[in-house]
Amino acid sequence: MWLILFRVFIFALMAHAGYAYSPFPGQPWLGAALGVVAAACIVTLEVRLRSVPGHHMVGGLIGGVVGLFGARLVWGALDGLDIVGEHFVHAFLVIFLGYMGIAIGGSKGEWFEPARIIAAFRDSAGLHQYKVLDTSVIIDGRIADICETGFLEGTLVVPQFVLRELQQVADSSDSLKRNRGRRGLDILQKMQKISHVTVQIVETDFPEVREVDLKLIELARRMSAKIVTNDFNLNKVAQLRGVPVLNINELANSLKPVVLPGEVMRVFVIKEGKEAGQGVAYLDDGTMVVVDQARKALGKTIEVSVTSVLQTTAGKMIFCRWLDGPPPEESLLRSQRVGDRREPRNGRDLRAPERREGERRDVDSPVASAAIHPAAAGPGAEGGTEPRILQGVPVPASPASPELGPSLASGPDADSRATAKPD
Numbered sequence: 001m002w003l004i005l006f007r008v009f010i011f012a013l014m015a016h017a018g019y020a021y022s023p024f025p026g027q028p029w030l031g032a033a034l035g036v037v038a039a040a041c042i043v044t045l046e047v048r049l050r051s052v053p054g055h056h057m058v059g060g061l062i063g064g065v066v067g068l069f070g071a072r073l074v075w076g077a078l079d080g081l082d083i084v085g086e087h088f089v090h091a092f093l094v095i096f097l098g099y100m101g102i103a104i105g106g107s108k109g110e111w112f113e114p115a116r117i118i119a120a121f122r123d124s125a126g127l128h129q130y131k132v133l134d135t136s137v138i139i140d141g142r143i144a145d146i147c148e149t150g151f152l153e154g155t156l157v158v159p160q161f162v163l164r165e166l167q168q169v170a171d172s173s174d175s176l177k178r179n180r181g182r183r184g185l186d187i188l189q190k191m192q193k194i195s196h197v198t199v200q201i202v203e204t205d206f207p208e209v210r211e212v213d214l215k216l217i218e219l220a221r222r223m224s225a226k227i228v229t230n231d232f233n234l235n236k237v238a239q240l241r242g243v244p245v246l247n248i249n250e251l252a253n254s255l256k257p258v259v260l261p262g263e264v265m266r267v268f269v270i271k272e273g274k275e276a277g278q279g280v281a282y283l284d285d286g287t288m289v290v291v292d293q294a295r296k297a298l299g300k301t302i303e304v305s306v307t308s309v310l311q312t313t314a315g316k317m318i319f320c321r322w323l324d325g326p327p328p329e330e331s332l333l334r335s336q337r338v339g340d341r342r343e344p345r346n347g348r349d350l351r352a353p354e355r356r357e358g359e360r361r362d363v364d365s366p367v368a369s370a371a372i373h374p375a376a377a378g379p380g381a382e383g384g385t386e387p388r389i390l391q392g393v394p395v396p397a398s399p400a401s402p403e404l405g406p407s408l409a410s411g412p413d414a415d416s417r418a419t420a421k422p423d
Helices: 004-018 029-049 056-080 086-107 114-122 124-128 135-140 144-150 160-170 177-193 212-225 232-240 248-254 328-334 352-364 367-373 403-410 414-418
Strands: 129-132 155-159 200-203 224-231 245-247 265-271 279-282 287-293 302-314 313-320
Touching: 004 029, 056 086, 129 212, 135 144, 135 160, 135 177, 135 224, 144 177, 144 248, 155 160, 155 212, 160 177, 160 200, 160 212, 177 200, 212 224, 212 232, 224 232, 232 245, 245 248, 265 287, 287 302
Parallel strands: 129 155, 129 224, 155 200, 224 245, 287 313
Antiparallel strands: 265 279, 265 302, 279 287, 302 313
16 A cells, blocks of 8 residues: 555656656646656556566666766766767767666676675685475475485575465365475475575576476576475486486485395384285385285284395385294195195196096096996896986996996906997
8 A cells, every 4th residue: 555655656746846847948737747757657667676586686786887887987088089979979888888787787686696695705615505495395394304414505595486386285275285385384484493504585587487397497507506306307307407406315215224135124014915915014214114924913023034125216115024924825725735736826727637537538438338328238127128327427336336347247248238338
């Protein structure tokens, strides 16, 4: 509200100045109109300058003053010479050097930042200690713990567009994103309270670039800074463009303890694994440990032996074996079912072809044929009828089976009975 009142006051003041001191003799109202136009130009310039970063304004102001001072010195050196159109030359020097000073000073406004000026007087190496923070590393939160330990030197730069993105995440309708955004803002506030850490918020923006990652790369190249991030894609793109990157995930992976196959460790099994009988534990640094046959050890601390280590882009996984654990379930099943040889995956019986071959030989044998197709060639068969038995239907063993062998082996009609077929 006060800004609007001040603008109205400027319009009234310029209109009064134009009316009282009109450059047009006898036409005060024309002078008042000229004052109103001048006031409109002043307000328009003020609105345009509000979007310009402060250090660029300071750079432009200093550059303009230096340009005018240089024009004064040059005109002083040319004074006394017989120059054609000396007034034009004077005006040209003032406008040219003033414009060049404002343009160069405004484009190099980061030179006039307080941190750079102080670092220039302290140590010239401090100019190359800027580290630009990404949104992901702020939300992650581990950067605050690293700053407390004193491993990061220099000034931590937080661009205005990163703060804007954090605010958008904190204002999201999704509760998970909202909590992540608020956590990032809390981490920034925590880092500002650390005494030996300097956090600087810069307003440098690149309107022609839409993506935040590309803005970070351009800002780091302009400030000769390093990018601190957790984003894998930003890490690769920045390296391709020649911008150094500090990745917190790579730092965490390099600090994890090294384990070798055969090494014994103690872990606490907290949940079941994806495969049958597996248990899952975690080390203090968050490394996942998969223990074979540790399902019965849930909620217990056990000793395991490392069998292999798998390193991926997401982290490290350690596969172990429970030293005091039971034997694998497949071994138990095989020991309990010695005669049942099946494949462990699809359950197919490996001895099925042998069984079918044995059954075929039993059916084709003379004894089995006689049992399935009893002799009925003569009219002396029992009851005078011939029993018809379907081929392939099993026949239970008869109590008179001991007598079957001699009857088939001896007698004049043995061959005919052995090969007789039903009508």
